[in-house]
Amino acid sequence: NNPDLGEAREELDVDYAGEDLSIAFNARYVMDALNAVRAKEICLGFQDSMSPARIVPTDDDDTLAVVMPMRV
Incomplete structure (x- = not known):
């Protein structure tokens, strides 16, 4: 997500056990x-x-590797 370049979203199939979660990361860092x-x-x-x-x-x-999330 970059105000100068726009916004992108990607949904992935994952194995996950837990409550629903919404989280965002800087794509470059990931x-x-x-x-x-x-x-x-x-x-x-x-x-x-x-x-x-x-x-x-x-x-x-x-x-x-460790990546900090962004606030959404």
């Missing part, structure tokens, strides 16, 4: 984290819409 992690499948962990999200490859417990 892409940078995913490029650093370089995994085919990741686990995206978070507590709520204001806490940092952890990006961890499902096959590597030694790699971790």
